[in-house]
Amino acid sequence: MSGIVTQRAKSAQRRDTQVGESAFVRVLLIAIALGFLGIFLVAPIATIFSAAFSKGVEPYWTALTQDDTVSAIWLTLLTAGISVPLNVVFGVAAAWLISKYDFWGKSVLVTVVDLPFSVSPVISGLIFVLLFGARGWFGPFLSEHDVKIIFAVPGIVMATTFVTFPLVARELIAVMQAQGSDEEEAALTLGASGLQILLRITLPKVRWGLLYGVILCNARAMGEFGAVSVVSGHIRGLTNTLPLQVEILYNEYNFVGAFAVSSLLCALALVTLCVKKVAEWSVSSRQAKRDASARALAVPASTAVNLEGMLP
Amino acid sequence: MRLKTRGVLPGFGLSLGYTVFYVGLLVLLPLSAMIIKASSLGPSEFWSKVTDDRALAAYKLSFGSAFAGSLLNAVFGVLVAWVLVRYRFPGRSIVDALVDLPFALPTAVAGIALTTVYAEHGIIGEQLAKIGVKVAFTPLGVTMALTFIGIPFVVRTVQPVLEEIDPDVEEAAAVLGASRFQTFRRVIFPALLPATLTGFALAFARSLGEYGSVVFISGNMPMRTEITPLLIVTKLEQYDYAGATAIAAVMLLASFGMLLLVNLLERWARRAEA
Numbered sequence: 001m002s003g004i005v006t007q008r009a010k011s012a013q014r015r016d017t018q019v020g021e022s023a024f025v026r027v028l029l030i031a032i033a034l035g036f037l038g039i040f041l042v043a044p045i046a047t048i049f050s051a052a053f054s055k056g057v058e059p060y061w062t063a064l065t066q067d068d069t070v071s072a073i074w075l076t077l078l079t080a081g082i083s084v085p086l087n088v089v090f091g092v093a094a095a096w097l098i099s100k101y102d103f104w105g106k107s108v109l110v111t112v113v114d115l116p117f118s119v120s121p122v123i124s125g126l127i128f129v130l131l132f133g134a135r136g137w138f139g140p141f142l143s144e145h146d147v148k149i150i151f152a153v154p155g156i157v158m159a160t161t162f163v164t165f166p167l168v169a170r171e172l173i174a175v176m177q178a179q180g181s182d183e184e185e186a187a188l189t190l191g192a193s194g195l196q197i198l199l200r201i202t203l204p205k206v207r208w209g210l211l212y213g214v215i216l217c218n219a220r221a222m223g224e225f226g227a228v229s230v231v232s233g234h235i236r237g238l239t240n241t242l243p244l245q246v247e248i249l250y251n252e253y254n255f256v257g258a259f260a261v262s263s264l265l266c267a268l269a270l271v272t273l274c275v276k277k278v279a280e281w282s283v284s285s286r287q288a289k290r291d292a293s294a295r296a297l298a299v300p301a302s303t304a305v306n307l308e309g310m311l312p
Numbered sequence: 313m314r315l316k317t318r319g320v321l322p323g324f325g326l327s328l329g330y331t332v333f334y335v336g337l338l339v340l341l342p343l344s345a346m347i348i349k350a351s352s353l354g355p356s357e358f359w360s361k362v363t364d365d366r367a368l369a370a371y372k373l374s375f376g377s378a379f380a381g382s383l384l385n386a387v388f389g390v391l392v393a394w395v396l397v398r399y400r401f402p403g404r405s406i407v408d409a410l411v412d413l414p415f416a417l418p419t420a421v422a423g424i425a426l427t428t429v430y431a432e433h434g435i436i437g438e439q440l441a442k443i444g445v446k447v448a449f450t451p452l453g454v455t456m457a458l459t460f461i462g463i464p465f466v467v468r469t470v471q472p473v474l475e476e477i478d479p480d481v482e483e484a485a486a487v488l489g490a491s492r493f494q495t496f497r498r499v500i501f502p503a504l505l506p507a508t509l510t511g512f513a514l515a516f517a518r519s520l521g522e523y524g525s526v527v528f529i530s531g532n533m534p535m536r537t538e539i540t541p542l543l544i545v546t547k548l549e550q551y552d553y554a555g556a557t558a559i560a561a562v563m564l565l566a567s568f569g570m571l572l573l574v575n576l577l578e579r580w581a582r583r584a585e586a
Contacts, residue, residue, distance in 0.1 A: 045425070
């Protein structure tokens with residue numbers, strides 16, 4: 001799943017083959033594929049929105065402006081507001097490290113960065129309970145100093161940061177590795193400092209990968225359920241994020257409320273998918289432009305873009 | 313790749329230090345806390361906790377439905393990737409974007425939506441009820457939720473490989489008299505196999521630990537529709553930290569095993585491409 005943006009950049013130029021299936025087989029295969037995706041993807045989305053508005057717009061609005069829901073929205077924004085910037089800074093540092101240097105233990109580091117992906121969300125919550133819970137490693141120390149982490153906001157932020165931690169890094173690693181370091185090295189010979197290279201060459205170069213990484217990280221941070229559910233304690237109005245609020249409303253048979261909150265999160269997911277699509281398009285058009293300018297100048301592609309970047 | 317040695321760009325020390333510090337604090341410290349806690353149990357206590365009947369039933373359901381869901385994804389994932397890469401039809405790029413939905417949609421939202429779709433009065437559940445198939449609150453429902461969660465994995469691993477396959481090879485096969493199906497079975501399928509297996513393994517690993525989308529549709533009956541992550545949560549809620557940790561350690565071991573398998577498969581896939 002790595003390098004979603006870069007992988008897809010190549011897809012633009014595919015020539016049509018002379019051999020192929022008959023029109024009947026094509027239509028049949030398309031119909032089966034769309035049927036599968038329709039059952040598994042479209043039906044749930046349609047259900048979310050139709051259930052949310054099943055009683056009209058007013059109950060929908062009432063459900064969203066209920067006190068508990070509003071405080072869940074604030075807590076969710078706060079959590080994402082802390083976790084996402086932390087993971088962005090880490091993502092840039094880790095991607096710089098992994099794509100620009102070779103060093104001993106690099107592949108181990110890459111595996112460790114991906115670890116939170118292969119750990120069950122429930123376990124991601126459990127490990128923080130074992131560290132900071134009442135009977136955890138730091139439990140006695142924390143209760144002595146009257147600090148609450150588990151069943152409180154800090155625990156929610158930690159679990160969310162853990163779960164969303166590889167998302168920015170792996171997008172950036174893939175994009176940075178694909179683009180190479182020629183421009184950065186040229187800037188270095190021209191006397192740029194490390195910070196200048198990062199801010200004026202590297203980050204502009206990877207901006208679409210970065211944007212998608214941030215948006216995906218944000219969507220996942222706002223939507224994390226399993227890990228947050230373990231550490232939150234489900235205190236209404238205090239430690240409930242939006243997905244936990246969905247669970248509570250659903251279990252109380254308040255379906256309009258549950259689906260109204262869900263529709264917000266679903267809209268966020270759909271926006272995330274749009275950003276990804278736009279990012280793919282701009283990467284492939286950048287690639288095409290790069291190829292064209294390289295051909296026009298009849299010099300290696302990297303040098304051509306270099307000049308482009310260096311000019312004021 | 314010009315950077316054979318360490319590399320000339322500045323910032324190695326800073327980025328290495330920060331990355332290792334952050335990874336250590338946020339990932340390695342908590343995970344090792346869990347492993348130490350699990351190993352403090354003592355072998356016989358650990359063994360009895362991870363092999364009691366309820367835990368065994370949960371493993372069976374988790375592994376079984378994750379396997380079934382991923383298998384379904386392996387078949388349909390290759391088909392979806394094929395259709396998206398090879399055919400042009402209206403709305404193709406929307407469909408392509410939609411494949412990532414399970415990756416972006418919060419699991420709890422997916423859970424209640426799938427439950428509603430497959431409940432007795434849901435749009436699909438109603439049709440299935442007529443032919444006597446019950447999905448919600450059965451192991452079949454768990455499989456459905458895990459299929460949903462795994463959709464992007466096979467599609468996204470197979471798609472780039474399919475794009476890279478040289479049309480010349482297929483033309484050659486056709487010229488030599490192979491039927492379209494023979495070409496697929498003998499030429500295309502072997503090229504896609506490593507990527508398909510990688511996608512399958514990724515989907516399986518993700519499904520094993522999945523919690524949010526399953527808890528609503530499964531009904532959570534102990535011994536029947538209780539998945540392993542739910543069992544961990546239940547034990548935590550009863551303050552049985554030792555029991556929860558022991559079962560979590562088993563699941564963690566399983567995910568590490570899957571991680572290793574995925575790495576081996578990816579290495580095989582790279583060799584197959586070269």
